[in-house]
Amino acid sequence: MRKLTLALFAILMMAVGAQAQHVFNKGDMGINAGIGVGGLGGFYPSIEASFEVGVIPTGDIGLVSFGGVAGWKYSKQTYDWYYYDETKHYNQFIVGARGVWHLHTFDSDKYDVYGGVGVGLRLYGDYDYSDWDEQNGYTWKKDTKAAVYEEIFVGGRMMLNPGFGLFAEVGYSRISNVRFGLTFTM
Secondary structure, rough: OHHHHHHHHHHHHHHHHHHHOOOOOOOEEEEEEEEEEEEOOOOOOOOEEEEEEEEOOOHHHHEEEEEEEEEHHHHHEEEOOEEEEEEEEEEEEEEEEEEEEEOOOEEOOOOEEEEEEEEEEEEEEEOOOEEEOOEEEEEEEEEEEEEEEEEEEEEEEEEOOOOEEEEEEEOOOOOOEEEEEEEEOO
């Protein structure tokens, strides 16, 4: 009887421990806030934030979460050619939805490895030639444009305590190719 009780207690502890051995589980919410570099506009930094909610468990191999992303990037380009010297300023703003698959093939309550895709709206400023002027030649006209925003990325979280940590993501995005910063989970 004593061995049976000990065995049942061990199984119960492993079951409770198995649920708590992943950083991100079904129903959990995560928020990433940080900066990014690369993407369109060069190595100027971007400010980005994303959130997600764990929705679909995929057994022992992972969890699918859904959420959103928002970001802003400022960049400039200077043209200096003979007598022509001009600086153009660009702003980009993105907002969209993203889906993330969290890998649960290894047990860790400190590390979360994931990959995902996103799609949304990108608003940006661009310059077009306006009419020819005899005195000034071609003049530039700044327009605001809208386009589809898409991203694909892999990333990870390292939790410093149960609700707070660091994150990093690498991939293709219009405003950054590398993102890093702080992460919060609830």
